Amino acid sequence: MTVPESSGTEEQPLVSHLMELRNRLLRSIIVILVIAVVLMPFANDLYHLLARPLMAHLPETNSMIATEVAAPFLTPFKLTLVTAIILSVPVLLYQLWAFIAPGLYQNERRLILPLLASSTLLFFLGIAFAYFVVFPLMFGFFTQATPEDVAVMTDISKYLDFVLTMFFAFGLAFEVPVATVLLVWTGITNVERLQEKRPYIIVAAFVFGMLLTPPDIISQTLLALPMWLLFETGLWFSRLFTPKSPLEEN
DSSP: OOOOTHHHHHHHHHHHHHHHHHHHHHHHHHHHHHHHHHHGGGHHHHHHHHHHHHHTTSOTTOOOBOOSTTHHHHHHHHHHHHHHHHHTHHHHHHHHHHHHGGGSOHHHHHHHHHHHHHHHHHHHHHHHHIIIIIHHHHHHHHHHTSOTTOOOOOBHHHHHHHHHHHHHHHHHHTTHHHHHHHHHHTTSSOHHHHHHTHHHHHHHHHHHHHHHSOSSHHHHHHHHHHHHHHHHHHHHHHTTSOOOOHHHHO
């Protein structure tokens, strides 16, 4: 039985795509490693900057502690690596864009690139909102609610894990406009249906805030309200990208 001639030509594009994917992954890893190496001498300074919102509300006699032997080294190292990944997001998204762009139509290319750029900006805005707005209010509330005979001495590893979780939660929450536009643009739903489901979306925003933030009303509200406002922003932009029917185009 002879093998069809087309089998070789079918395998060739697959191999070339895998090779391109490998090359782009390697470039992304190299960029992350380079940024991490550059930031490594400033690891302790980065952690000091990250801890500033909490330290600003601690009494002068209190400080942060390290309960594990290797924590003074591993915690700043982990922060440096995560910072390198976050700073590499524009390059990572560009590599993703360059990989998928050849398979997109012209109208899809015009939309995908702005969405990638806006999603990057919104993710950074979510992190900035958490650091400059949420953390001061939240840590101020926590320290004021502490009983008088309790000394607040947070472990540096636990603090880093908590802060990174909050950064991820707010960065993800600020992607709501992009998700809304994509849902409408792909035809999964439309603006009218989303407007009808607005009450459920508001409830879902508060549930999301309850699950990803500490059990206090301040941080939950500070996450849920921006999600709702960003959803409304996404609805407004979605009207610009609503697919038109053939009758409307004529």
